[in-house]
Amino acid sequence: MVDYGAGNLVSIQHALSRAGATVRGASRPADLVGADVVVVPGVGASRPAMAQLRRHGLDRAVTDAVEDGAWYFGVCLGLQLLFERSEEDGAEMLGLLQGSVQRVPDAPRLPHIGWNALERVRDHPLLDGVADGAPAYFVHSFVAAPDDRSMVVAETEHGGRFPSIVASGRVLGIQCHPERSGSDGLRILANLVRLAAPDASAAG
Amino acid sequence: MLLRRLIPCLDVADGRVVKGTRFIDLSDEGDPPTLAARYAEAGADELVFLDITAAPEARGTLLDIVERTARSAVVPLTVGGGVRSTADIKAVLRAGADKVAINTAAVRDPALIRRCARMFGRQCVVASIDARGRVGTSGDAPPGWEVVVRGGREATGLDAVAWARRLVELGAGEVLLTSIDRDGTRGGYDVELIRAVVAAVDVPVVASGGAGTPADMVAAIVEGGADAVLAASIFHRDLHSIGAVKEALAAAGVPVRRVPVAA
Numbered sequence: 529m530v531d532y533g534a535g536n537l538v539s540i541q542h543a544l545s546r547a548g549a550t551v552r553g554a555s556r557p558a559d560l561v562g563a564d565v566v567v568v569p570g571v572g573a574s575r576p577a578m579a580q581l582r583r584h585g586l587d588r589a590v591t592d593a594v595e596d597g598a599w600y601f602g603v604c605l606g607l608q609l610l611f612e613r614s615e616e617d618g619a620e621m622l623g624l625l626q627g628s629v630q631r632v633p634d635a636p637r638l639p640h641i642g643w644n645a646l647e648r649v650r651d652h653p654l655l656d657g658v659a660d661g662a663p664a665y666f667v668h669s670f671v672a673a674p675d676d677r678s679m680v681v682a683e684t685e686h687g688g689r690f691p692s693i694v695a696s697g698r699v700l701g702i703q704c705h706p707e708r709s710g711s712d713g714l715r716i717l718a719n720l721v722r723l724a725a726p727d728a729s730a731a732g
Numbered sequence: 733m734l735l736r737r738l739i740p741c742l743d744v745a746d747g748r749v750v751k752g753t754r755f756i757d758l759s760d761e762g763d764p765p766t767l768a769a770r771y772a773e774a775g776a777d778e779l780v781f782l783d784i785t786a787a788p789e790a791r792g793t794l795l796d797i798v799e800r801t802a803r804s805a806v807v808p809l810t811v812g813g814g815v816r817s818t819a820d821i822k823a824v825l826r827a828g829a830d831k832v833a834i835n836t837a838a839v840r841d842p843a844l845i846r847r848c849a850r851m852f853g854r855q856c857v858v859a860s861i862d863a864r865g866r867v868g869t870s871g872d873a874p875p876g877w878e879v880v881v882r883g884g885r886e887a888t889g890l891d892a893v894a895w896a897r898r899l900v901e902l903g904a905g906e907v908l909l910t911s912i913d914r915d916g917t918r919g920g921y922d923v924e925l926i927r928a929v930v931a932a933v934d935v936p937v938v939a940s941g942g943a944g945t946p947a948d949m950v951a952a953i954v955e956g957g958a959d960a961v962l963a964a965s966i967f968h969r970d971l972h973s974i975g976a977v978k979e980a981l982a983a984a985g986v987p988v989r990r991v992p993v994a995a
Contacts, residue, residue: 535852538828542803572853605853639855639905641936642959643735643777643989663735663989665777665808667830667855669905686734708808708830710772710991 529567530590530606531555532580540569540603543707547718548725555664557589564724565599568606571667574629575619577605591622599724600624601697604668607701608720611672624699627674633688638669640686646704652681652695654702654719662712664692664704671703735987736953737777737960738977739938740967742767746786747793749968763798771967772805774974775991778804780833780908780962791820795827800952802828812860812908818847825852833908835860836881839888840970842902849903858938861903863892863925864912877911877925884912892925893932900933907937908962914942918966921948926956936964946972946980953986 529544530672531537531553541551544567551567554560570577581587594600602610609621614629623627632640643663648655671690674680684703692703700720706713720722743750748762768779779801783794791814798811811824812833821832838845838859841904848857854942862884863877877892896907909929911922920943928936936959939952952958981988 535856536802536825536830537829538799538802538826539806539830543806572856576850635933637936637959639935640734641855641906642737644733667808679917705808705830708806710806714806 529553529559529569529672530581530586532570532577532584532586535569537569537616540567540707542703543714543717544721546716548719549717549721554586554589555584557585560586560589560593560598560672563593563598565601565720566593566610568600568602570603570605570609573617573619574605574608574614574621574670575617577609577677578619578621581609582653583672591624593725594624594699596699600700601709601720602701603706603711604703606669607703609671610694610699610701611674614670615673616670624677625672625674625679625694625696625701627672630673631669632671632686632690635669635687639667639669640669643705643709644684644686646682646684646692648682649680653723654681654693654695654700654716656719657715658712664709664713666692666704668703733987734959735777736958736981737938737988738775738949738974738981738988739778739780739810739960739972740771740776741780741782741940741962741964743782743784743964744794744797747785747797750784757906764784764797765804768801768809769804770919771974772807775961775978775989776807776974777989778808778810778960780810780812781829782833783811785814786905795823797978798824798827798829810858810908812858818845821848821852825856828918829856831856831858831906833858833860834904835862838899839879839881839890842898844942845899849905854903854905856909857901857904859896859908860908860910861892861896861899861920862910862912865922865925876928877922880912884915893928896929897932900935904935906935907933909939911941915940916965916969917942918944921952921956921958921961923956926952926958930957936960944971946977949977950984950986951979953981954984 684692811832879890939958940962
């Protein structure tokens with residue numbers, strides 16, 4: 529779990545442990561070596577977050593880990609950082625996926641804070657056992673705008689519609705906070721651990 | 733569609749929940765994480781801890797409580813009370829809080845809101861405003877509401893609606909709006925106050941102070957326009973369960989999260 533300074537990591541660390549994962553905090557590139565899943569949490573704006581990642585060399589370390597076959601699981605800002613640039617502050621981001629980050633379109637109020645539905649666009653193992661339309665907890669003002677819409681797994685409506693879960697191969701991102709989203713959120717994290725686990729055993 | 737939130741509030745002093753609770757079946761009814769987990773299971777959409785500890789040296793106790801709560805309750809947690817600096821806020825967030833409510837410190841140092849929004853993102857900065865209706869001794873007193881601090885003991889002269897707008901401009905991502913006139917009365921929220929602040933800001937507003945019945949919560953949301961309603965004693969004293977309030981909100985057409993309660 530990439531730890532680049534601010535924010536609440538306790539909740540997601542604990543929730544992933546409950547889901548069966550062994551969680552290791554990563555504040556240096558060496559901490560990511562051998563990880564099956566690189567979890568990038570975070571809230572807030574992309575520019576300061578990217579600056580923190582670069583300061584510690586974690587931006588390259590994360591993309592290297594993914595290129596070497598690790599899963600990426602981005603939560604909230606961690607989803608947004610996957611894309612190339614932020615239209616709000618012009619920040620250059622990780623660029624593992626093509627597209628940009630923008631303000632929630634046509635939102636009645638921002639930040640978008642509270643429980644809202646994960647509306648399934650296509651099936652994905654991350655949502656196994658989670659009902660279509662299940663509410664999850666969001667707290668954000670920005671969303672991803674992927675170039676390739678086929679990576680969208682779930683959408684959510686707050687004025688406009690935006691991707692709330694994206695998946696492209698082993699690169700996964702979720703805009704809500706599964707660690708704060710009750711039993712459905714814990715199920716999503718358990719699904720993540722189950723998805724990545726066979727690789728762990730195959731690697732010995 | 734974004735659902736409206738129901739938020740129990742726990743007042744914590746020296747590590748214990750105060751304002752007596754009535755969960756006699758809990759082994760430790762004064763333990764904040766135990767109560768928080770109980771409320772989360774019952775369907776609370778979020779939890780608020782207000783630390784009313786007088787002595788700064790007891791802050792470590794609060795951080796321990798926040799961390800234990802963050803582990804036991806799978807819903808978001810807002811922590812307020814005694815937060816005076818970006819270092820305080822960082823410590824509370826690192827301990828497991830999702831949002832931090834800033835009240836008196838924002839009156840003393842409004843730029844604290846801006847610094848916190850820049851460092852941690854505006855979504856975790858809650859402007860907590862205690863407001864009291866202006867009562868004119870003559871007929872020409874200005875209408876509206878005045879900001880008060882220190883639990884209502886100290887008036888500031890600030891207009892509550894203008895103050896809310898200012899704090900949002902500085903970077904607050906949410907307003908926790910408490911009517912000091914109604915707080916503890918169970919006589920209903922100050923719907924006029926809520927409506928005035930909701931109209932003045934473009935961030936979510938949490939209504940607080942005066943909840944007595946589910947109908948009060950419906951009024952705060954439907955008539956006042958609140959995004960969320962906060963209550964303390966009606967839950968602590970088990971006057972209304974979270975499930976019953978959600979049923980009443982849903983029956984009134986308010987979109988809420990329904991949580992099946994385990995038998």
